[in-house]
Amino acid sequence: MEKPSEEETPTRWEGLPSWLLGQTAQHAHRLVGDGFSSVGARGYHYRLLATLEDFGPASQAALGRRSGIHLSDMVATINELADRGLVERAPDPFDGRRNIISLTAAGKRQLRRLDKRLAESQDELLAPLSPEERQRLIELLSKLSDHHNRRTDIPEEPMR
Numbered sequence: 001m002e003k004p005s006e007e008e009t010p011t012r013w014e015g016l017p018s019w020l021l022g023q024t025a026q027h028a029h030r031l032v033g034d035g036f037s038s039v040g041a042r043g044y045h046y047r048l049l050a051t052l053e054d055f056g057p058a059s060q061a062a063l064g065r066r067s068g069i070h071l072s073d074m075v076a077t078i079n080e081l082a083d084r085g086l087v088e089r090a091p092d093p094f095d096g097r098r099n100i101i102s103l104t105a106a107g108k109r110q111l112r113r114l115d116k117r118l119a120e121s122q123d124e125l126l127a128p129l130s131p132e133e134r135q136r137l138i139e140l141l142s143k144l145s146d147h148h149n150r151r152t153d154i155p156e157e158p159m160r
Contacts, residue, residue, distance in 0.1 A: 085104055
C-alpha cells in the first residue's frame with residue numbers, strides 16, 4: 001500500500017463547495033495582494049481610493065461605511081495615503097470636529113495603476129475559465145453573496 005503524500009487533501013472534503021470557495025479565496029487574496037504590493041499598495045488603499053473616486057470627498061466615518069473599512073483601520077489607511085500625497089484632509093466647513101478626505105491627482109493616478117493590477121489578478125485567477133464561464137461564475141457568486149448578505153431572516157428587536 002502506497003503512503004499518501006502530506007499534501008493530499010482528504011477526499012471527504014475536497015469536493016465541498018465551502019472548501020473549494022475557501023481555497024479559491026486564498027488564491028485570490030494572494031494574487032490581489034501580490035499585485036497591489038508590486039506598486040506599493042494594499043487592499044485598503046484600493047478600497048479607499050476607489051470609494052473616494054466613486055462618491056467624492058467624505059468624512060472618515062462615511063468612508064468607513066462605504067468602503068467596509070473598520071474605523072480602527074481607517075485612520076492608519078488615511079495616514080498612509082496622505083503621507084504619499086494620494087489623499088488630502090481638510091476641515092469640514094460644517095463640522096469643525098471632523099475632516100473631509102479627498103482624492104488628489106496623484107491618488108487618481110495610483111488608482112489607475114491599482115485598477116490595472118487588479119484586472120491582471122482577476123485574469124490570472126480566472127485563467128482556466130472561458131468568458132462565458134467567468135460570467136456564469138460571477139452570477140452564481142453574486143447570487144450567493146446577495147442571499148447571505150440579506151438580513152431579512154433575522155427578527156427585528158422590538159423598539160424600546
